[in-house]
Amino acid sequence: MCACRCGINVHMKSGKVAYIEGNRDHPVNKGVLCAKGSAGIMQHNSPARLRAPLRRTGPRGSGEFEEITWEEALETAVSWLKPLRETAPEKLAFFTGRDQSQSFTGWWAQQYGTPNFAAHGGFCSVNMAAAGIYTMGGAFWEFGSPDWEHAKLFVLFGVAEDHDSNPIKMGIGKLKARGAKIVGVNPVRSGYNAVADDWVGITPGTDGLLILSLVHCLLKAGRIDLDYLSRFTDAPVLLDGDPRSDTHGLFLRDGEGKPLVVDRLSGKTVAFDTPGIRPDLAGHIRRAGVSHGTVMSRLAETYLSDSYAPEAVADRCGLTPARIRALAAEIARAAFDAPVVLDRPWTDFRGERHAQMIGRPVAFHAMRGISAHSNGFQTCRALHLLQILIGAVETPGGMRFKPPYPKPATAHPKPHAQSVPGQPLNGPHLGYPQGPADLALGPDGKALRIDKAFTWENPLSAHGLMHMVISNAVAGDPYRIDTLFLYMANMAWNSSMNTQGVMEMLTRTDDSGDYVIPRIIYSDAYSSEMVAYADLILPDTTYLERHDCISLLDRPISEPGAAADAIRWPVVEPDRDVRGFQSVLLDLGARLGLPGMVDDAGAPLYDDYADYMVNHERKPGIGPLSGWRLGKNGLQHGRGDPNGGQLDSYIANGGFNAMHIPVDAQYFKPWNMGYQDWAVEHGLMDAPTPYLFTLYAEPLRRFQRAAEGKGDVQPPDHLRDRIRDCLTPLPVWYPPFDGGDTADFPIHALTQRPMAMYHSWGSQNAWLRQIHGHNPLYLPTALMQAQGLHDGDWVRVTSPHGEITVPVLEMVALNPNTVWTWNAIGKRKGAWALDPDAPEATKGFLLNHLIHELLPPKGDGLRWSNSDPVTGQAAWFDLRVRIAKATPPQEARPQTGRQTSPVPPSPDTLRWQVRD
Amino acid sequence: MTQLPERTDRTLGLVIDLDTCVGCHACVVACKGWNTQSQPSPLSDTDPYGADPSGTFLNRVHSYEVTPEAGAAQLVHFPKSCLHCEDAPCVTVCPTGASFKRTEDGIVLVNESDCIGCGLCAWACPYGARELDAAEGVMKKCTLCVDRIYNENLPEEDRVPACVRTCPAGARHFGDLSDPDSPVSLLVAERGGFDLMPEQGTRPVNKYLPPRPRDTWEEETDVLAPWLAPVAEEPRGFLGWLDRALDKL
Amino acid sequence: MHPAPSLIAFTTLSGLGFGLLFWLGIDATPPTGWVAFVFFAIAFVLALGGLGASAKHLGRPERALKAFTQWRSSWLSREAWAAAAALTLSGFYAAALVFFATPVLPLGWLGALMALVTVGSTAMIYTQLRTVPRWHDPSTPVVFLLYALAGGALLSGRVVAAILLLVACGAAQGWVWWDGDRRLARSGTTLASATGLTHGTPRAFEPPHTGSNYLTREMVFVVGRKHAAKLRVIAATLAFILPVLLLLLPFHHLFALVAVVSHVAGVVVARWLFFAEAEHVVGLYYGRAPSG
Numbered sequence A: 001m002c003a004c005r006c007g008i009n010v011h012m013k014s015g016k017v018a019y020i021e022g023n024r025d026h027p028v029n030k031g032v033l034c035a036k037g038s039a040g041i042m043q044h045n046s047p048a049r050l051r052a053p054l055r056r057t058g059p060r061g062s063g064e065f066e067e068i069t070w071e072e073a074l075e076t077a078v079s080w081l082k083p084l085r086e087t088a089p090e091k092l093a094f095f096t097g098r099d100q101s102q103s104f105t106g107w108w109a110q111q112y113g114t115p116n117f118a119a120h121g122g123f124c125s126v127n128m129a130a131a132g133i134y135t136m137g138g139a140f141w142e143f144g145s146p147d148w149e150h151a152k153l154f155v156l157f158g159v160a161e162d163h164d165s166n167p168i169k170m171g172i173g174k175l176k177a178r179g180a181k182i183v184g185v186n187p188v189r190s191g192y193n194a195v196a197d198d199w200v201g202i203t204p205g206t207d208g209l210l211i212l213s214l215v216h217c218l219l220k221a222g223r224i225d226l227d228y229l230s231r232f233t234d235a236p237v238l239l240d241g242d243p244r245s246d247t248h249g250l251f252l253r254d255g256e257g258k259p260l261v262v263d264r265l266s267g268k269t270v271a272f273d274t275p276g277i278r279p280d281l282a283g284h285i286r287r288a289g290v291s292h293g294t295v296m297s298r299l300a301e302t303y304l305s306d307s308y309a310p311e312a313v314a315d316r317c318g319l320t321p322a323r324i325r326a327l328a329a330e331i332a333r334a335a336f337d338a339p340v341v342l343d344r345p346w347t348d349f350r351g352e353r354h355a356q357m358i359g360r361p362v363a364f365h366a367m368r369g370i371s372a373h374s375n376g377f378q379t380c381r382a383l384h385l386l387q388i389l390i391g392a393v394e395t396p397g398g399m400r401f402k403p404p405y406p407k408p409a410t411a412h413p414k415p416h417a418q419s420v421p422g423q424p425l426n427g428p429h430l431g432y433p434q435g436p437a438d439l440a441l442g443p444d445g446k447a448l449r450i451d452k453a454f455t456w457e458n459p460l461s462a463h464g465l466m467h468m469v470i471s472n473a474v475a476g477d478p479y480r481i482d483t484l485f486l487y488m489a490n491m492a493w494n495s496s497m498n499t500q501g502v503m504e505m506l507t508r509t510d511d512s513g514d515y516v517i518p519r520i521i522y523s524d525a526y527s528s529e530m531v532a533y534a535d536l537i538l539p540d541t542t543y544l545e546r547h548d549c550i551s552l553l554d555r556p557i558s559e560p561g562a563a564a565d566a567i568r569w570p571v572v573e574p575d576r577d578v579r580g581f582q583s584v585l586l587d588l589g590a591r592l593g594l595p596g597m598v599d600d601a602g603a604p605l606y607d608d609y610a611d612y613m614v615n616h617e618r619k620p621g622i623g624p625l626s627g628w629r630l631g632k633n634g635l636q637h638g639r640g641d642p643n644g645g646q647l648d649s650y651i652a653n654g655g656f657n658a659m660h661i662p663v664d665a666q667y668f669k670p671w672n673m674g675y676q677d678w679a680v681e682h683g684l685m686d687a688p689t690p691y692l693f694t695l696y697a698e699p700l701r702r703f704q705r706a707a708e709g710k711g712d713v714q715p716p717d718h719l720r721d722r723i724r725d726c727l728t729p730l731p732v733w734y735p736p737f738d739g740g741d742t743a744d745f746p747i748h749a750l751t752q753r754p755m756a757m758y759h760s761w762g763s764q765n766a767w768l769r770q771i772h773g774h775n776p777l778y779l780p781t782a783l784m785q786a787q788g789l790h791d792g793d794w795v796r797v798t799s800p801h802g803e804i805t806v807p808v809l810e811m812v813a814l815n816p817n818t819v820w821t822w823n824a825i826g827k828r829k830g831a832w833a834l835d836p837d838a839p840e841a842t843k844g845f846l847l848n849h850l851i852h853e854l855l856p857p858k859g860d861g862l863r864w865s866n867s868d869p870v871t872g873q874a875a876w877f878d879l880r881v882r883i884a885k886a887t888p889p890q891e892a893r894p895q896t897g898r899q900t901s902p903v904p905p906s907p908d909t910l911r912w913q914v915r916d
Numbered sequence B: 001m002t003q004l005p006e007r008t009d010r011t012l013g014l015v016i017d018l019d020t021c022v023g024c025h026a027c028v029v030a031c032k033g034w035n036t037q038s039q040p041s042p043l044s045d046t047d048p049y050g051a052d053p054s055g056t057f058l059n060r061v062h063s064y065e066v067t068p069e070a071g072a073a074q075l076v077h078f079p080k081s082c083l084h085c086e087d088a089p090c091v092t093v094c095p096t097g098a099s100f101k102r103t104e105d106g107i108v109l110v111n112e113s114d115c116i117g118c119g120l121c122a123w124a125c126p127y128g129a130r131e132l133d134a135a136e137g138v139m140k141k142c143t144l145c146v147d148r149i150y151n152e153n154l155p156e157e158d159r160v161p162a163c164v165r166t167c168p169a170g171a172r173h174f175g176d177l178s179d180p181d182s183p184v185s186l187l188v189a190e191r192g193g194f195d196l197m198p199e200q201g202t203r204p205v206n207k208y209l210p211p212r213p214r215d216t217w218e219e220e221t222d223v224l225a226p227w228l229a230p231v232a233e234e235p236r237g238f239l240g241w242l243d244r245a246l247d248k249l
Numbered sequence C: 001m002h003p004a005p006s007l008i009a010f011t012t013l014s015g016l017g018f019g020l021l022f023w024l025g026i027d028a029t030p031p032t033g034w035v036a037f038v039f040f041a042i043a044f045v046l047a048l049g050g051l052g053a054s055a056k057h058l059g060r061p062e063r064a065l066k067a068f069t070q071w072r073s074s075w076l077s078r079e080a081w082a083a084a085a086a087l088t089l090s091g092f093y094a095a096a097l098v099f100f101a102t103p104v105l106p107l108g109w110l111g112a113l114m115a116l117v118t119v120g121s122t123a124m125i126y127t128q129l130r131t132v133p134r135w136h137d138p139s140t141p142v143v144f145l146l147y148a149l150a151g152g153a154l155l156s157g158r159v160v161a162a163i164l165l166l167v168a169c170g171a172a173q174g175w176v177w178w179d180g181d182r183r184l185a186r187s188g189t190t191l192a193s194a195t196g197l198t199h200g201t202p203r204a205f206e207p208p209h210t211g212s213n214y215l216t217r218e219m220v221f222v223v224g225r226k227h228a229a230k231l232r233v234i235a236a237t238l239a240f241i242l243p244v245l246l247l248l249l250p251f252h253h254l255f256a257l258v259a260v261v262s263h264v265a266g267v268v269v270a271r272w273l274f275f276a277e278a279e280h281v282v283g284l285y286y287g288r289a290p291s292g
């Protein structure tokens, strides 16, 4: 149901859904299920389900609609989209939210020809993903996992729940059962952090500093894995030390472009992958009077500096130096006291045979707590640096990638944004730029994309910036659009920063009284806030009523030991006039005559999404689903021709296909030829591509060089300093941008995902909303006392951008400068088929009202987006506020009016029982 | 039969690990989902989409903060359902015999068709383990999933309570606590499992495992210090050390 | 505990009714004919009204008869039997008085005894609950019986007995209020014993559900301490002080009537407090500190 993509067994009685439980065989959840998963029945039966396509009749935001037929709805959409495609395809902005079919929706947008496509990753996790991929060809997020079986120390940074929510819980359970130690680094000690053996109640936004201080301590004590660093990372690679060179600060390379290292055995300078060498971490060479040292020495110079000593950083982190040292020592002890040794011989990419797999049993995991800050990219990089220094990535006991990862940034596509009327886009939208030349800029230096992704403002915005689409479109900067097409994203509410502002922008009219964003098409399954702000609604089914494809081309269900993908198939037919969105999109594509969706005669190629899942091929032999494809000698997994019976095979196997990695290929994957060959054979890559982890990120250096004035593609002057300081090739820490004035806004304000709620949709669930029906603001004891507050009192919370008035509760186990609340519990009156007096609407609130998508004006007349300067990740957690006691208002403020509900009223009692 | 059995053949129950429970409420909802469709009448919800939604749940997860004498405050998630007490006061107060404790396995159950909904058993339970269903008018409680654990229609591995099966963290364990060699008994012995409100004299079957000691850094400083003994003070020294260290590899 | 009107009505009315039955049953020179009819009718209306009200508290009143089955262990079941016995015995006794003007004294004594047993059983329903330390005390049946006896005496027009019993009951009630405030603390049940979290000071953080539930409605009811103190004064004044003063005045039917009404009103308030002030230990789980 959510991004965790667990396997479920749906038990039916008399054709109705009676009970849902976890699928024991499923690679992700192995039988367990979270609260939301078990409450899926209430999701499926929700009274908020949309019933038929809708056309807006009242003003935007009113929620007044008329039901129309699908034919009318689709023809309306075609009448809007067809002329656009023929004249200015970029005037369609197609953005998808909690989408699990991005490889499909992205492909659709590419065939349509608009450069304006992305999913929600830009406000979600791009820092994590990009930092991981640029550093080591894989990230935590959903693409990497601690080695739960072997780790002895597990350090968790800034995670409340994460996408891998069940696997993390299962993993924590395993560690606990083994008596392994868990450390939680988080301003709030709840959830996973509550069960952590040790708690580091850090001040938000300072993890980078803490981590680099740990790096400092470990370097100083020599507690680093030299063998690992020399073999598998760029630590021994030589850096061009010549300030006059075009490649100053980049790797020295040979004629074939391969990075150079000094071989410790021969003393020669050779390509990194030369068989038989021992790359020298301390190597250096002199050429033409200039000396070139290794990444390792640059690294040591940087981080051994006293400015990273615990004493120098502790205050800013809200910790004591002793605490930082204790954590560093704990890591050193766990890593080097007793390595994990597996007797599994393997061969590396230099052809060297290793008798054993030796690993450091220290696993880290991190998510939005470190990434949703404007210094998040570099903080995530810092964490990867730490992991790699101790040799704890892709080794037993450390962190392991899940296929299709490892896959370095260079193996990913680059972004494409060149649109031509009537033509598909020149390539996939999203990708990993290697330098300024790859930015999505027009000849005039203007952004090609509506969200300004891949521009100098955030060059490595690999997931786009969905949070900037509406405000850029309204500002006409870089240009105006005609149709905003959204799918599964509650942009008028919890997924936007500055919620009230966004509601205003969605309803803003120009001089002639027309909406500034002329047309909005939206696909939702439920009566959300966003529905009220759209012109045309394409109602989706519930997740139990449609086909879905959780593909290896996208965000699959792989585990470290297996590449795996899955399907969902309808277990019940919709009892309303709704259609699966993917099928609708194919229908729309066929009506628009999009290439790949129609045959030569213009007839639709696919009946529906199920047909696409089986018969579409991205490359010959590679389709959305890897399992049970047709090979020369019958059915096979990975590569092969489409197989008409594929879905039946999936269903017979519990809905998924798992391709297990041979045991001798399960670790050291980036360098393990066993894995490389296996991955090629199974269609995960086209040729073996072993690579080095890049502690030193060349792409960042290339941008930095441009900022120094070198090269053809130059940043605007006002961004030069920022790029030079923030896009450093070695991880760096700088204070988050949107702190506001520390004296005026001294308190950090955060949100956390409740484990029993999924964003805004949990509230329509009769069972779950009893658990989280409203959300207090949690205040640390000191703050409660200072303000004379008691549980249930109300406070006014003010940020540089706005003000809310909300109820409070005391929490002791909380960083003394931090307040927090559960995310997305507050609801607009009239939405979600809830009573307008529902606590979600009267006491619940959104912190989003306080967070602006733009930073406060800086005096240069320009307003920068409230995002990470590298990737554009929305900096949700940079928020700072002040708090004052308030007389309790009737209801939480602000109130945003009431929308008419387009669905019938909800029942007064529920007696949910299905009988045979 | 509201008299308690002298002894039961087995003592089935749960062991809940407070060290591991992350407070995810998965067990709460799995319990609701299973029992609303398997019990004679559903577990109802009143005003489910309104101002005061309120429903019957047989298992709820509380949370507590514990502030030790020294050190940071801690948070403990605390799931609670019927503890299937040996001296179950809820049973003896029942005027109708609807509440009873089984001789064969010690499970405390309510026979819905005999229950008059007087609420007395809920009053007698110190743990808040019984809820009178607003729509059905009968008392509801945890059945230890008696309709799963003996259910021949389920695969053998699924014959465990719904809450145990679903718990992602593995914080819930089910078994026979009268057998000293059962995995649950061993866990209790090893981890110091304890009773809730022993002074109430209910002799609960379910046991709770205490959170392990937290934040023990201070005690370990001596052990940890050598791990950070410096090899060098500045970069040049470090490179020298590096050179020597590489030689030894 | 939630002060449910049905339970307040039940304990108040049935206490008075069975109290009256007691006095009628032990009267050596009982009234006969119409006078007897009126007295017994009042007693029966009160007792049955009380029992009727208690049925309202049931989720499944149509199955109420099942409550007779478990007399061996359940005080509620015993109460049902006792009430039935008291009403049947007193019924026969009354019939003999009303229709035959024949006092079958032993029958009256038995009826009276069963009336007391009924009140005692009612009290035991509450007394037995360890979960409510305020009730779990030998004083509970004593006070219930005193209320029934005093009310019965008042209703049956026994001035001296009424005065003495009202004073005794008032004193007992006063002591129970004072002592009751300390019983939860004395019981040894605390949030720490409830959770076993003894490695520091526990404090309830988030409740399991933000919504309400049966337990919070039924058992986690709290009254403000000031509010309770005020109500205690009102209850004492109405139930004891005023009736005693009125009885001490030269007898007048109006005074007697006012005394009865005042007493009943006072008992209602006292019973409201009986329930409302009773802290169920489950409240600890929900972060309700003892109100002492």
Ligand SMILES: Nc1nc2c(c(=O)[nH]1)N[C@H]1C(S)=C(S)[C@@H](COP(=O)(O)OP(=O)(O)OC[C@H]3O[C@@H](n4cnc5c(=O)[nH]c(N)nc54)[C@H](O)[C@@H]3O)O[C@H]1N2
Pocket (backbone or CB within 6 Å): A002, A003, A124, A125, A157, A158, A159, A160, A161, A162, A163, A164, A165, A185, A186, A187, A188, A202, A203, A204, A205, A206, A207, A366, A367, A368, A369, A370, A373, A750, A751, A752, A753, A754, A755, A756, A757, A758, A759, A820, A877
């Ligand atoms: N149940 C549930 N699961 C979900 C979702 C859901 O809505 N509900 N949403 C899914 C989605 S879309 C996402 S993106 C993931 C996100 O999953 P998480 O990454 O777990 O995101 P949050 O819940 O925002 O938690 C952020 C955590 O970081 C902490 N934090 C904030 N600032 C800092 C900091 O500066 N330093 C440190 N160390 N910690 C900090 C917060 O206290 C909080 O605990 O969850 C996914 N899983």
Ligand SMILES: Nc1nc2c(c(=O)[nH]1)N[C@H]1C(S)=C(S)[C@@H](COP(=O)(O)OP(=O)(O)OC[C@H]3O[C@@H](n4cnc5c(=O)[nH]c(N)nc54)[C@H](O)[C@@H]3O)O[C@H]1N2
Pocket (backbone or CB within 6 Å): A097, A098, A120, A123, A124, A125, A487, A488, A489, A490, A491, A494, A495, A496, A523, A524, A525, A526, A527, A528, A529, A530, A540, A541, A542, A543, A581, A751, A752, A758, A759, A760, A761, A823, A824, A847, A848, A876
């Ligand atoms: N303050 C604050 N705000 C945040 C965050 C934060 O940490 N703090 N986190 C941010 C992050 S990481 C994210 S990912 C966003 C998430 O925010 P959103 O992407 O808005 O996520 P949802 O609330 O899940 O809304 C998605 C919409 O999808 C609809 N939907 C549900 N199921 C279906 C379906 O089957 N089909 C269709 N077509 N629609 C469906 C829902 O009804 C809902 O309207 O929130 C962001 N907002």
Ligand code: SF4
Pocket (backbone or CB within 6 Å): A001, A002, A003, A004, A005, A006, A029, A033, A034, A035, A036, A037, A038, A165, A166
């Ligand atoms: S974590 Fe997500 S996918 Fe897994 S059970 Fe829960 S809601 Fe479903």
Ligand code: SF4
Pocket (backbone or CB within 6 Å): B081, B082, B083, B084, B085, B088, B089, B090, B091, B108, B124, B125, B126, B127, B128, B129, B130, B141, B202
């Ligand atoms: S926990 Fe409560 S309901 Fe369960 S047996 Fe014990 S007293 Fe009875």
Ligand code: SF4
Pocket (backbone or CB within 6 Å): B093, B094, B095, B096, B097, B098, B099, B110, B114, B115, B116, B117, B118, B119, B120, B121, B122, B138, B139
């Ligand atoms: S509510 Fe039902 S089970 Fe409970 S005591 Fe009354 S009759 Fe017995």
Ligand code: SF4
Pocket (backbone or CB within 6 Å): B030, B031, B032, B034, B035, B058, B059, B081, B082, B141, B142, B143, B144, B145, B161, B162, B163, B164
């Ligand atoms: S054993 Fe069954 S009934 Fe009891 S709490 Fe667990 S799921 Fe609910």
Ligand code: SF4
Pocket (backbone or CB within 6 Å): B020, B021, B022, B023, B024, B025, B026, B027, B028, B061, B077, B079, B166, B167, B168, B169, B170, B171, B172
């Ligand atoms: S499912 Fe397990 S971890 Fe989650 S709340 Fe229940 S016991 Fe705790």
Ligand SMILES: [Mo]
Pocket (backbone or CB within 6 Å): A120, A123, A124, A125
């Ligand atoms: Mo997200």
